[in-house]
Amino acid sequence: MLRASNIHFCIKNRAIIDQMNLELNPGEILAVLGPNGAGKSTFFKILSGEIACKQGTVHYNGKLVHHLQPKQLAAIRSVMPQHSQLNFPFSAEEVVRLGLISSSARSPEHLISELMEVTNTAHLKEKAFNHLSGGEKQRVHLARVLVQIWENKPFPRFLLLDEPTSSLDIAQQHAVLKILDRLKSRNIGILVILHELNLAIQYADKIALLKNGTLVKTGEVHAVMEKETLAHVFDHPIQLIKNPYTGGLIVSSSPEIMSTISSSKLSYYGNL
Ligand SMILES: Nc1ncnc2c1ncn2[C@@H]1O[C@H](COP(=O)(O)OP(=O)(O)OP(=O)(O)O)[C@@H](O)[C@H]1O
Numbered sequence: 001m002l003r004a005s006n007i008h009f010c011i012k013n014r015a016i017i018d019q020m021n022l023e024l025n026p027g028e029i030l031a032v033l034g035p036n037g038a039g040k041s042t043f044f045k046i047l048s049g050e051i052a053c054k055q056g057t058v059h060y061n062g063k064l065v066h067h068l069q070p071k072q073l074a075a076i077r078s079v080m081p082q083h084s085q086l087n088f089p090f091s092a093e094e095v096v097r098l099g100l101i102s103s104s105a106r107s108p109e110h111l112i113s114e115l116m117e118v119t120n121t122a123h124l125k126e127k128a129f130n131h132l133s134g135g136e137k138q139r140v141h142l143a144r145v146l147v148q149i150w151e152n153k154p155f156p157r158f159l160l161l162d163e164p165t166s167s168l169d170i171a172q173q174h175a176v177l178k179i180l181d182r183l184k185s186r187n188i189g190i191l192v193i194l195h196e197l198n199l200a201i202q203y204a205d206k207i208a209l210l211k212n213g214t215l216v217k218t219g220e221v222h223a224v225m226e227k228e229t230l231a232h233v234f235d236h237p238i239q240l241i242k243n244p245y246t247g248g249l250i251v252s253s254s255p256e257i258m259s260t261i262s263s264s265k266l267s268y269y270g271n272l
Pocket of ligand 1: 016041
């Protein structure tokens with residue numbers, strides 16, 4: 001399990017993260033949602049071990065993150081940050097290969113080609129990474145972090161992703177979330193920061209809602225995704241509509257929806 005307890009982090013006496021607790025089990029997807037500046041990326045960096053936080057603890061499988069050697073940590077968790085800069089003229093395949101540095105893959109060549117297929121980047125492998133589009137770069141980075149943890153291991157592992165779909169078209173967004181879904185059966189827990197609320201509803205098992213450095217609500221999707229809570233967190237009108245095909249929820253953030261749905265239906269949706 002990944003467990004963060006009583007995390008409190010200040011910059012210049014301002015609490016960026018205020019007494020936050022979070023648990024992530026292997027085999028589940030936890031989506032972290034919240035408005036710009038809520039503290040998602042900062043919390044992410046504390047969880048990954050990139051930022052050392054004086055107050056609170058982060059444990060991976062019962063071990064304090066800062067007691068783990070870099071190699072031990074790399075075997076347990078893989079991290080896709082929001083921005084990854086590369087200043088060398090690498091090809092896409094060479095970037096994916098960087099994931100091998102912290103992996104103990106039995107057949108590295110097979111792993112690289114499998115993950116470039118899985119992430120729909122195989123056709124880009126010879127291309128200069130710096131010439132790729134934003135979405136192509138994002139998928140290449142995803143392949144790199146997957147290389148680190150794709151092979152089955154006899155202990156739980158974790159994948160942390162900060163906005164992995166921010167540059168992707170709708171088809172690629174779903175493709176990425178489907179890959180994350182596949183990882184659940186490999187005893188991997190996935191924490192993913194998203195801005196697309198409907199993607200979170202469709203793929204996450206649990207949701208954590210952040211605002212102003214605090215955890216407003218966390219839990220199962222249907223318990224957290226309430227229209228009043230979402231409207232408060234995002235400071236924007238939200239309606240939840242029942243998906244007629246799946247029975248799940250659809251988030252509508254269009255204020256006009258209030259006038260386009262009949263009043264009888266609105267009262268029905270309002271109970272969701
Ligand atoms: N190094 C820093 N120095 C000063 N302020 C910082 C620093 N890092 C983050 N902050 C502030 O902390 C707050 C949280 O930032 P963070 O990047 O964690 O938000 P976020 O929820 O990830 O936002 P976004 O959705 O826009 O990516 C912001 O107000 C940001 O300006």
